[in-house]
Amino acid sequence: MRKKVCLILVVCFLLALAGTVALAEPHSIPGGPWIQPEQTVKLESLSQPEDVEKELLTIERRSRGRMEVELIGYSAGYEWPLYVAKFGDADDDKAKILIDTQIHGNEPLGTEAALGLIQNLAMSNNPEVRMILDNVTVWIIPMLNMDGSTIQEFEDGSQYQTRCNIQEWTPVEWGLPSDISAPWYNYGFYYPWFEICRGYDMNRDAHPHLAFDLSKHAEHGHIPPGDGGEPGFYVCPEIRALRDVFKELKPDLYVNHHHRGSALVDEEDRKLMTLQILGKFVPLGLEFELYQDGEHHVYYLDEDSLNLSKQVNALVYQKLTEMGNSPFTHITKYPLVHDFNDGRGLPGTTLASFSMNDAAVMLYETRGGIGQKSSGMLTRQSYIGLYETLLGFATGEVYEIDPEFYDVEIPPAGPSLSRPDRGLDGL
Template sequence: MKTSRTVAALSLAVLLASGAAAAPAVAVGEGPNYGGNETINTSILHTYDKMVAELKKQDARQPAMELEVIGQSVKGRDLYLAKYISDPDNPTILYLTQQHGNEQLTTEGALEYIKHLGTGKTKGVLDGVNILVVPMLNPDGAMGDVDFPLDGYIADGGRTLTRANATGTDLNRDHVAKIQPETQALHENVMSVYGIDYMIDLHHQGTQSERDGELVSGSILFPTTPNADPAVVEGSKRLGAVVFDAVDSTGWGHLGRYVGGSAETISRNGIAVEYGISTLLFEMRGMSDNTNESAVLGQKSNGYLIKQTVTTLDATARAIADGSIDTADTSFWDTLAEQTTRDTE
């Protein structure tokens, strides 16, 4: 276990330091998939308690950060919001992770980015943008503390991660009815309280999605409900343009256009309509746990996916802070191919 942690930490450190120099074949291309050949060790990921400890440590260290409890999960775990509000009149972006408990590397990236906000790496950014981060909206699923069977899950390390919350509900289908306490907390104590202009909802998808014959490192999509205001959709497309330019140009990133529905129960659509917020879905490649082998990515890829999250958050915050998002070129959407699923047979 100690060796696994050390290897993962060294891999991440190398990737974070190397930028675009990371090899495309490792980061995107052809793997590594799980395929029954690796141990998917969840012990290298933050548990809920370790995530909370890290948030509290950063809150104590960073004068600009404020940590708020916005509610509780079904099992009574506190749900956290990390806030950086330097000027209420600044534009505000919300980063939301882990609505699905088995999609954790975006949370790992969000924690890494929060640490960056306490260093000189992001100097001046907070003068022009307010940043909100809700990490791990579904802590019960992330800890496998659920009221349904856990048979067939692949991950090892004493911890199973489930898509649904403790009641078996998909939180990302609860943004109209708002029945679950996690979605209630998000809407009542974040969406309705802060003047949010942009939101990126970070998820994970399966491992076999490809664009132009190459497996993607992630995919993006704006609101597709016909009820979204065209100006809101245009803002969402600009947000996507910033992400695409930042990630797809690296040499290790390769993004596709996600194929998603128009239901407003999904946060990307429902939040855009209800609050007039420009929203972007970002689906990273591969999940941390699943019952389907083709959905789980080998943990050797963890480092680049965490780096991809940090790159996404950093680029969008900077673009909003300096105003360059207002002139982001959205024409790439006209030619960005919808991803397809690779035939593995």
């Protein structure tokens, strides 16, 4: 009897699960589904800044020298310690890869994938993992935006994270007159998409001149507010910390992980995408100029770094879609960022700025924003993408891929399911 009850419960559970899976892939119409303001989202399963610190330090102790954790700075608002997990040295004659996650605090699953990857690289006895670490230097910064990742609660008990960090505009500290406007990507209290925001969209704060120093531009030159077609100002301590790590490693590849609300694969297919990817953030050859320290600096995206970006994106697309019974077949490009801002792209993104410093780049835009039902699948998708990338560099397979695959075979972004009153979400 007891057994029977259990069996009935199991059957009920499986039926409920099947229902959940079916619900997770609805034949949606543009305009939904999205999280309604009154919809409670529980975020307890997500790592918090203190969990990241604890986990990294624990893994370091158990890694027997494979991985080192280094403090690289503090978040602007809550002053959470920021860490990079280092597998290998910057000066090694290996392929070098830098990965960060959660530059937007409310885009969390990249951090879960990165922590899983760090644990596997640090502790696995799999010969393939050994082979990767023998051939690739990997540095990972999980949860770059710890302020925004810190879970907050509304009065009704529902929880949220924020896109921005927590930081005020302080022009006098930069030697600027007190009436100089904040950088355009500083948001007083609300981000335009009705999100609470008390600081900066950190993914507009980068500049291709890695030594850019706002305090040297008080008299003339590149001062705020700026706009989306211009580079940022390195006012966020988190982005300066990332920049310093980039300068130290000089990576061949930089990976930056996000979520966006949701989008269809295409008008006909009407399935929800599971991932959007992209490798180009400013047009090829467009020059960004700057005078600083009495010198004229010019930055632009060149063909070599763009080709490797295409190869990396193509590799990830191929590996995810070619898995047996792959659940990851709904992958498209992200909208073409390099066409934004009258053809100037988004040079203040870390991807754009670093791509103008000889790094290949890859953007992950995991589906998100419709609840947490598919979190496990989406985290696994990012984990596999990152792992296969390391493997592709270790074996050299990535260099064998025809860059044209990226242009021809990876489908363009389908229609967005984001709220029409919002701008483009994600990046």
